[in-house]
Amino acid sequence: MTAAALTSPAAASRAVTTVRSEQAAALLDLLPVRGGLSWVRHGEGLVGWGEAARLEVSGPRALAEAAEWWDRFTTGLDVADEVRVPGSGPVLFASIAFDPVAGTSVFVVPEVVVGRRDGVGWITAVGAAPELPEAAPADDGPAPRLRYADGALDPASWCAAVAAAVTSIDAGELEKVVLARDLLVSSDVPLDPRRILRRLAARFPGCWTFAVDGLLGATPELLLRRTGRQLSSRVLAGTAPRGAGAEDERLAAALLDSAKDRAEHGLAVDSLVRALEPYCRELTAPAEPELLTLANVRHLATDVIGTQRDSAGLLELVGAVHPTAAVCGTPTPDAAALIGELEGMDRGRYAGPVGWLDATGDGEFGLALRCAELVGDDGARLFAGCGIVAGSHPAAELAETQSKFAAFQAALEG
Numbered sequence: 001m002t003a004a005a006l007t008s009p010a011a012a013s014r015a016v017t018t019v020r021s022e023q024a025a026a027l028l029d030l031l032p033v034r035g036g037l038s039w040v041r042h043g044e045g046l047v048g049w050g051e052a053a054r055l056e057v058s059g060p061r062a063l064a065e066a067a068e069w070w071d072r073f074t075t076g077l078d079v080a081d082e083v084r085v086p087g088s089g090p091v092l093f094a095s096i097a098f099d100p101v102a103g104t105s106v107f108v109v110p111e112v113v114v115g116r117r118d119g120v121g122w123i124t125a126v127g128a129a130p131e132l133p134e135a136a137p138a139d140d141g142p143a144p145r146l147r148y149a150d151g152a153l154d155p156a157s158w159c160a161a162v163a164a165a166v167t168s169i170d171a172g173e174l175e176k177v178v179l180a181r182d183l184l185v186s187s188d189v190p191l192d193p194r195r196i197l198r199r200l201a202a203r204f205p206g207c208w209t210f211a212v213d214g215l216l217g218a219t220p221e222l223l224l225r226r227t228g229r230q231l232s233s234r235v236l237a238g239t240a241p242r243g244a245g246a247e248d249e250r251l252a253a254a255l256l257d258s259a260k261d262r263a264e265h266g267l268a269v270d271s272l273v274r275a276l277e278p279y280c281r282e283l284t285a286p287a288e289p290e291l292l293t294l295a296n297v298r299h300l301a302t303d304v305i306g307t308q309r310d311s312a313g314l315l316e317l318v319g320a321v322h323p324t325a326a327v328c329g330t331p332t333p334d335a336a337a338l339i340g341e342l343e344g345m346d347r348g349r350y351a352g353p354v355g356w357l358d359a360t361g362d363g364e365f366g367l368a369l370r371c372a373e374l375v376g377d378d379g380a381r382l383f384a385g386c387g388i389v390a391g392s393h394p395a396a397e398l399a400e401t402q403s404k405f406a407a408f409q410a411a412l413e414g
């Protein structure tokens with residue numbers, strides 16, 4: 001295990017104050033240009049900035065270390081919270097590596113958090129009096145000029161990796177593997193994360209627009225939400241492109257009827273249910289998936305809900321369910337090994353859990369999909385992946401990654 005608490009919890013101020021705040025501004029408009037944290041959907045959620053404390057951690061006990069660190073941080077805090085809803089009081093933002101053993105996970109306690117839930121707004125400050133900043137005017141200046149380059153694999157090599165995965169699946173070595181690729185972009189001017197987040201949120205209002213330590217995106221997939229003992233998750237797997245007019249309806253019906261996509265989806269639901277069951281006294285998943293329609297693609301979706309039997313913390317639960325077969329495969333160890341063999345890249349925090357946790361143990365974690373990692377001031381690394389099962393075609397999977405990249409590209413190109 002390596003843990004670098006870049007700010008020691010003990011050194012941080014112990015006073016945390018949450019007050020009601022009826023600010024009219026959009027949450028994302030309150031963010032500073034750099035270093036902003038976000039978890040926003042349909043205009044509600046949390047934004048934050050400043051660092052009261054920070055932990056970077058990896059190793060077999062990474063999530064346990066983080067949970068212990070957060071417990072130590074919150075124990076003995078002097079909290080005055082007049083709102084008392086999930087997300088008020090002290091909050092921890094987290095972006096966990098796809099492989100938390102080898103990769104670095106980042107945890108940040110912001111100095112200031114502004115939240116909104118069911119129309120109620122609040123502001124929380126660590127160590128200072130809560131004070132709402134001026135909302136920044138929408139920045140609709142000229143779009144940056146962008147240059148794209150292949151990441152680890154060019155499209156032909158990635159298609160060869162998909163074909164190799166299908167061969168392994170046909171040989172009975174595994175049932176499913178999720179293969180991803182990266183795309184590099186550089187801009188002629190510094191990229192403005194706030195502008196990217198605003199554009200993502202405007203085009204994907206039903207997705208969770210997130211930002212933690214330079215990883216930005218709008219994910220449609222909720223890995224796990226905990227509110228008291230209630231747990232919920234939205235599992236996605238199985239994707240179709242959007243079309244125009246009647247073609248769009250035909251594509252939607254074909255996705256719902258596709259045996260291949262249903263098999264791919266079923267494995268993702270099973271992996272979550274199997275991992276969560278030991279922690280639940282009730283757990284329900286509808287037998288039939290629904291369609292989730294986004295601006296760029298459509299997914300098969302299943303909402304799973306449960307009631308926790310014990311008091312395991314959210315980070316422990318996240319560690320238990322991750323990686324589901326929505327981002328890794330079935331069986332998990334074989335899929336993880338094949339990803340290492342075929343993808344040729346380090347996923348970093350892409351496809352890892354991303355979200356927030358409060359001092360009572362409530363919180364929400366999505367999967368970091370449809371996202372990019374900012375590189376310096378003027379670069380980014382975009383990610384997209386696809387579930388590969390028997391019957392997957394490399395060209396169709398490549399087209400699916402292009403549709404998925406398009407979500408972030410549109411926000412960049414604006």
Ligand SMILES: C=C(O[C@H]1C=CC=C(C(=O)O)[C@@H]1O)C(=O)O
Nearest residue numbers: 236237238239326384385386387
């Ligand atoms: C791995 C990704 O998507 C997952 C989530 C939804 C649908 C998926 C699919 O149909 O392949 C993937 O399992 C990604 O967007 O990078």
